[in-house]
Every structure is written in C-alpha cells, then in structure tokens.
Amino acid sequence: MKFSEELKLENEDIFTLIKNHPFVEGIGKGILSVDAVRHYVQADYAYLNGFMKTIGSAIGNANHRNDIAYFSALMQFSLHDEIQAHLCFCEYINVNYEDLQGQPLPPTGDHYVKHMMYHAQTGTTGEAISALLPCPWTYYEIGKYLNETWQVSDNHPFQIWIQCYANTKQDVEEMCERLDEHARHASEKEKASMKIAFRKSCQLEYLFWEMAMSTEEWPSLKEDINNE
Numbered sequence: 113m114k115f116s117e118e119l120k121l122e123n124e125d126i127f128t129l130i131k132n133h134p135f136v137e138g139i140g141k142g143i144l145s146v147d148a149v150r151h152y153v154q155a156d157y158a159y160l161n162g163f164m165k166t167i168g169s170a171i172g173n174a175n176h177r178n179d180i181a182y183f184s185a186l187m188q189f190s191l192h193d194e195i196q197a198h199l200c201f202c203e204y205i206n207v208n209y210e211d212l213q214g215q216p217l218p219p220t221g222d223h224y225v226k227h228m229m230y231h232a233q234t235g236t237t238g239e240a241i242s243a244l245l246p247c248p249w250t251y252y253e254i255g256k257y258l259n260e261t262w263q264v265s266d267n268h269p270f271q272i273w274i275q276c277y278a279n280t281k282q283d284v285e286e287m288c289e290r291l292d293e294h295a296r297h298a299s300e301k302e303k304a305s306m307k308i309a310f311r312k313s314c315q316l317e318y319l320f321w322e323m324a325m326s327t328e329e330w331p332s333l334k335e336d337i338n339n340e
C-alpha cells in the first residue's frame with residue numbers, strides 16, 4: 113500500500129468528522145450564518161498567508177530542485193486559486209473581500225499555521241509535505257462529497273465554492289505522489305514523524321471549521337498586539 117493510502121486509512125475518522133461538520137453541511141444546504149462565514153473568510157485569508165510562508169520555509173530546507181519547483185507551483189495555486197472560493201462566501205454575506213483582510217488569526221488558526229511551520233522548519237521535506245497535505249486533501253474530499261450529496265444547481269449560493277474544490281483531484285494526487293516518493297526513501301522514524309504531522313493537520317482542519325462556526329476569538333483581543 114502507498115504511504116498516502118495508509119495515511120488516508122489511518123485518518124478516515126477525521127475525514128468523516130470533517131464531512132459531517134455543521135459548517136460543511138451548511139455549505140451543502142446553502143445556508144450559513146453571516147457571522148460564521150465572515151469569521152471563516154477573515155481567518156482563512158490570514159491562514160493562506162501562513163500556508164504560503166510555510167511553503168517558503170519548506171523551499172528553504174529543500175535539497176532537490178524538483179521539490180523546489182513543486183513548492184513554487186503550490187505557492188502559485190495558493191496565491192490565486194483560493195480567491196474564487198473566498199469571493200463566493202463574500203458575495204453570500206454581501207461584504208467586500210478587502211474589508212476582511214488583515215485580521216489576526218484566531219487561536220486555532222494560529223496553532224495550525226505554527227504547527228505546519230514547525231514541521232517545515234525542523235523536519236525533512238517529506239515531513240513538510242505531510243503537514244501541508246491535509247489542507248488540499250480534506251477540501252477536495254469536502255467538494256466531492258458535497259457535489260455527490262446535494263443538488264448543486266446554478267442558483268446554489270456556494271456552487272462556485274463546491275466546484276472549485278471538487279475539481280482538485282489531480283492536484284491532490286500529484287501531492288500524494290510527491291509524498292510517496294519521499295516516504296520510499298524515509299526511515300521508520302521519519303515516517304512516524306510524517307504520520308504525526310499529517311494527523312495533527314487533519315485534526316486542525318476539523319478544528320478550523322469549529323473555530324469559524326463558534327466565531328472563536330482570543331480573550332480580550334488587542335489587534336495592535338495580537339496581529340503579527
């Protein structure tokens with residue numbers, strides 16, 4: 113069995129929790145609270161910056177040109193491809209995208225970014241990919257699941273969001289192949305670290321939805337100090 117298949121099997125419990133999360137169900141139904149969507153987009157804009165900075169760190173630690181080229185392409189996708197999904201949410205809550213940018217990450221998002229950064233800075237390239245992979249993989253699974261489960265017609269408010277991610281099969285497969293290539297050359301110890309990095313990112317993906325739904329915030333937030 114491929115290492116990526118092993119990871120998917122081992123983390124099926126979290127993938128199922130994510131697909132059944134009330135925020136994800138709300139995307140399928142086409143009904144979500146304005147506050148939760150606003151909180152999500154604000155946090156996700158900051159999260160994507162952290163995701164791209166993590167890729168930057170992974171490039172800094174990479175030893176092979178094909179990994180550098182891969183990370184560079186992933187950076188480009190992250191810069192451009194997520195905007196459509198965010199704009200779809202902004203349209204639903206009738207808010208300008210620009211007005212949701214520049215906010216500090218709530219605790220869970222902050223933890224998630226620092227978790228990915230830790231593995232990119234202290235681990236191997238395989239470990240960095242393991243920490244980054246649940247991001248595109250869980251979203252692809254969400255898109256596919258919602259597409260299969262709900263009537264996603266032209267007048268569905270989140271049609272663009274769902275299609276955006278339902279169409280990312282190839283991107284996820286490519287990332288899995290890169291991970292499998294690293295796993296083939298990895299020691300048992302390194303593979304164990306890769307598994308921990310992957311599972312925690314899956315768990316933090318779930319918690320990110322929880323964070324949005326509960327509009328999680330830092331207690332007594334001071335934006336001038338809390339914002340990095």
Ligand SMILES: Cc1ncc(C[n+]2csc(CCO)c2C)c(N)n1
Nearest residue numbers: 156159189190193194247248251320
């Ligand atoms: C918390 C969170 N997790 C995953 C994604 C989805 N995503 C972020 S970067 C990327 C790869 C390039 O598009 C994908 C699929 C998100 N937006 N927010």
